[in-house]
Amino acid sequence: MHVDIPDKLYFKIGEVGKLAEVPTHVLRYWESEFKGIKPKRASSKQRLYRREDVELILQIKSLLHEQGYTIAGARKLIESGAEIPAAPAPTAKRGTVDRDAAQKLDEIKDELQQLHQFIQKMK
Numbered sequence: 001m002h003v004d005i006p007d008k009l010y011f012k013i014g015e016v017g018k019l020a021e022v023p024t025h026v027l028r029y030w031e032s033e034f035k036g037i038k039p040k041r042a043s044s045k046q047r048l049y050r051r052e053d054v055e056l057i058l059q060i061k062s063l064l065h066e067q068g069y070t071i072a073g074a075r076k077l078i079e080s081g082a083e084i085p086a087a088p089a090p091t092a093k094r095g096t097v098d099r100d101a102a103q104k105l106d107e108i109k110d111e112l113q114q115l116h117q118f119i120q121k122m123k
Contacts, residue, residue, distance in 0.1 A: 010048040020061050033071050
């Protein structure tokens with residue numbers, strides 16, 4: 001997922017939510033779970049996110065929503081300072097695998113129905 005972040009000094013929570021495509025309550029929750037997200041507060045107590053915060057939020061979203069990490073796993077990975085893996089690109093084979101799996105399931109279903117009919121005849 002690539003997002004063009006506007007060239008601004010600070011972002012309001014609503015702007016960050018739109019960039020990351022997550023609700024604002026999720027951003028507030030992530031603030032409590034990830035130490036790296038530390039928005040400044042305006043005199044009106046409104047959260048002001050820096051560019052680094054936005055980039056981290058986008059990484060967190062990728063880890064959680066695209067790569068299947070848990071909150072704890074994503075936190076551990078980010079805190080370790082290890083390089084964060086890129087989201088895997090969709091492969092062309094996936095459709096073939098899905099068709100193969102569907103075909104196998106149909107075969108299993110047919111076998112189960114035949115077995116059920118056989119058992120009914122035995123009664």
